[in-house]
Amino acid sequence: MRDRLSSTLSKIREKGNYRTIKYLEPLSSTRIMYNGREYLNLCSNSYLSLHTHQKVVEAAKQATDRYGAGICSSRSVSGSIDLYGILEEEIAAYKGYKKGIIFSNGYMANIGIISTLTREGDTIFSDELNHSSLIDSMRLSRAKKIIYKHKDIDDLERKIKKENTTGRRFIVTETVFSMDGDIAPLADLHKLKERYEASIIVDDAHGTGVFGRQGIGVEELHSLCGAMDVHMGTFGKSLGSFGAFVLSDEVIIDFLINRARTFMYTTALPPAALGAARAALGLVQKSISFKDELWSNIEYLRDGLKEAGFNLQESFGPIIPIIVGEDKAAVEMQEELLEQGLFLQAIRPPTVPGGTSRLRFTVVRDLTREDMNYTIEALRAVGKKHGLV
Ligand SMILES: Cc1ncc(COP(=O)(O)O)c(C=O)c1O
Structure with missing residues (x-):
């Protein structure tokens, strides 16, 4: 070998x-x-230089003092300290969603979302430049995968029309493409979602804290806050910490808690990461x-x-x-x-x-x-x- x-x-x-x-x-x-x-x-x-901000660093220290250096258990066993619930509520409210769940990182969140919510008979339509974590997640799914040209709404619609599926359709896109820095046509994608009764899953890893007047993300640019079926964002970029969140409604979040293997079978984030992320979110909201x-x-x-x-x-x-x-x-x-x-x-x-x-x-x-x-x-x-x- x-x-x-x-x-x-x-x-x-x-x-x-x-x-x-x-x-x-x-x-x-x-x-x-x-x-x-x-x-x-x-x-x-x-992006916001918050990973060294005094209040963010201090919050990480305080969380460590209060809860310890590690959680040493999965969320479903004994890993869900109250800080998780508080941060989940705060990030969901900020972004306009009903419910949120924190994953260990964006890679694992994406793997969990697509592999868990799609099934055989469904069809996933994915932008050709989507992040590797989205691609790997699709590989784990039994749904059919169709790649559409980068940000090309006409190509996507043609492919949706051509694909005569009896299962559910999913449109998957990054909001800000991580290697190209360009923005997905979210308003048009949302219209297609409505027209074809599809579900839309967005990865806002690079949009959170940066786009929109209040930094809510690319959805804010289009007055579409809370309008996606599933929204993934990370704490590891503009929020200066580590970890990721998935936002949606009660049913979808509950399903992920019960079935997403990258949520269920891994050690929960350390308190320092949660404390820092919460402080950073507070700073972004305040100013x-x-x-x-x-x-x-x-x-x-x-x-x-x-x-x-x-x-x-x-x-x-x-x-x-x-x-x-x-x-x-x-x-x-x-x-x-x-x-x-x-x-x-x-x-x-x-x-x-x-x-x-x-x-x-x-x-x-x-x-x-x-x-x-x-x-x-x-x-x-x-x-x-x-x-x-
Ligand atoms: C678009 C996108 N999605 C997901 C991820 C994964 O997030 P994490 O680093 O938290 O695993 C990244 C980058 O790392 C990314 O750029």
Whole structure:
């Protein structure tokens, strides 16, 4: 077996697609220490920079003091401390849903949702760029899977009409596509859901805390808060902690509690993660200035990069992809930027389709104008060298 694995690893290396884990030390919300040198971190999903906010960190400590370092049991056994229930109620109310349930992370939540709610005879219609956790969840489902072109409502409708199912139809989409930073046409998808009596499942991992006046997520942009059949979001991105939540009505949440294996057979989140997430949610609800400061940075950096000549595709918001093409070229650019003190990642297959390897970076609230000016100039120089601008 090892020969086979080694030979595959060699091929991955040759393609420039080999991954290593970089061990680093966080210095602040935007700075890290790596190999003895300080870098500007341009690939954090903590969009609101709340993971280092004093109140969030303090809440994690207080929850640990009160409940201990771990829960050491599944939710269904002895793992459901009151903090779970409180946070579930708060996040459901904030997002406009009747009920919520917390999972250990977004990956497990997605695996649980689709594999549990769909069954043989059903059909799942999935955007071609959906996150791996949604894809893996579909693999576990006995329902038929149909992939529609990215954000293409006409293609989706054609495929729904063509598929003469007697079972239930499910439309599955991310709200903000994690590797492209673009937004799903949620209002149109919702209309199709109504027209064809389908159910819609949305993954708002990157929308929560960022989109909409109150940061409720992409649903808020379309006045559709609470209108999806199932809404998944995470605490591990703009809410600065760890874990995920699934929101819906009583029946669906009860069904997940009773049947979702990734909920039932795993140790519950540690209290620190819940305490931190709750404090972050409180901050987001209390003050829209966090979000406004983030969006001011987003606009500044985007304008600078566009002015430098970069094509930012259809991205909109804090996730910015710069498509390079070949894996090796993307890695070279990443290395050159690293040389200049910028820590960001070259994203390659299988995370993105072949031939679309890219630099993907994120904008966060704590970036300063100086940080962003430096980033724009460094990218401009590297982009010029590689013929991108
Ligand atoms: C769109 C999307 N869904 C789900 C996940 C998984 O969430 P988690 O990191 O909490 O497992 C991620 C990222 O990690 C994501 O980008």
